[in-house]
Amino acid sequence: MAGYVFPNELEVHWRLFVVIYPYITGLVAGAFIVSSLYHVFGKKELKPVFRLSLVTALSFLLVAPLPLLFHLGQPLRAFNIMWTPNPTSAMAGFGYIYGFYLIVVLLEVWFIFRQDLVKYAGETSGAARIGYNLLTLGAKDVSESTLALDRKIINALAVIGIPSAVLLHGYVGFIFGAVKANAWWSSPLQPVIFLLSAIVSGIALLALVYTVSSYFRGKKIDRECLLALNKYLWAFLLAAIVLEQLDVMQKAYESRATWPVLHALLEEAIPVTHALQIYVGAAIPLVLLLIARWNKVSFKMSYWLTSLSSLMVLIGVLSMRFNVVVGGQLVSKSSQGLTEFHPQAFAGEGVIPTIALLALPVVILAVMTRLLPPWSGEEQDVITTPEKETVVAS
């Protein structure tokens, strides 16, 4: 579709950094939801990953504002969004929602790891001892009564955290869904779609972090836990893809004046990433995840299938973010044509800095799991077992 685009539309303004921003916050929200499934909804099979899920959420949460900050034309004025927020702007909520959520997650992580911190402060020496002592904030009482209070507070934080996570990501969907000028974005389903795909990506990330970290640590994978993650991933993935397709189907069926250009977008501008979103990110994993839960499949096979599906889902959700953020801007507001997007290597929110920003939370996570090992629920006397046995055992 050659067509006509307005002269000011020749450049795409929201580029790769704005693609990975909802991706990262989605991973945060999703990972947090897993910890809530354990804490609030009593899904005890998730015990082996609930601490890991919070540390993962925190690692990604710390990075979440960076792509936005670097994207701004005037990054030094970023705090205007908090000093002089415009009450009618959905985006103005970012600073407050993010700040509140960060506090909730930090507090929850601190309360959950407080006992460990006190222990490490006692066991280590030198700089590490000072560091752990500082992290305890002086609260070194680990008597049963204070730990009981800790648990109460943790439960309260987990409850508060759910609507916060939902808000953090639902509002990102609203930022896109409430732009009436953009035929591809504008949809009341957008916040729900963003939220569901966030949960999907978070569970997939956690499943992958769990399997990969267990592999490298030579630790046994908890079968119940992995299959539970598989189950939740499958259910949320199904809901997400159904709503995503419903949105497109409705647009196609209604065939408003904007449909021809939206159709051209799917067929000509983003066919590859759209296929990644639908087939690699949803259709194939939905089948593989189901096979992995089949009782005739060995645990080793189901381990690999779940890990592979999680990786595919992560690629699919990233593609979905691209298809929404960049795809929507390719559609000219004239409805008469498509503009083009040419990502660069470095400049203009290029590919390499984008990959670096995506890798940063993984690095933070690796460091954090060294400082605060989140591997709870494992028997302390488990000796490193050969990898083969690890995955077959069930």
Place this chain on the structure above:
Amino acid sequence: MKHGMDRRSFLNLGGKVIIGSVVSSTAVLLVPNSIKAADKGDNDTVNWEQVWQQQEWGFAIDTKKCIGCARCVKACKEENSVPMDEEVYRTWVERYMQKTNGQMSIESPGGGLEFTPRNEEDVTKSYFVPKLCNQCNKPPCTKVCPVGATYKTGDGVVLVDRKRCVGCGYCIQACPYGARFLHPELKVADKCTWCYHRIVKGLLPACVQVCPTGTRVFGNLADPDNPVTPILKDRIGVLKPAMGTQPRVFYRDLDQGVV
């Protein structure tokens, strides 16, 4: 020109008030430093609300008169320091060509600055349409701005506070008309202001000033002799009325093919 005189006499009455109030407002950026210096001191008593009550700017476009010379595009870029070589425009001109097969061909090369003569046989009708910010009554851009950097003045013009804008680009996404862009040098949102710095001094917007055919018509609707009101009494249209933005650039003889 009659309307020019009227505005001038109007400003003779309220000129000091207006200029003084400009200094005291956030629009202070738009006023040359010399004026700022000259009027400093007596701006505390200025009441913007009062000034705005006396004027409501109106913009009309007589589409049949446009010849696509794009002098308006060039004048606008020069007047408002919009980089001449970049693909960013506060105003631009589109050429529409209805083909015999029913297809509508639309183009705006270089915002109209690079139009080349076309002499095609399969064209049933052809016309030009100038575009600019519609200064909507219900602007979606001001609604979405997270920091309140873009706002509507009391006399109906949407402005951007360049000292407050964070350059997030949300307003660019929200505008249904493609009227906004990120200024390539200043890294803040930019758009047509109907030359607010000129109109508050009684001058015409640069594009209106240079238009050789009278396609672009501008005036103060509060002034009974303004040149816009007669056009508004004719059959007029606005762009994308279904968006609910209530645009305030009124087009005479707007063709249904215009996007």
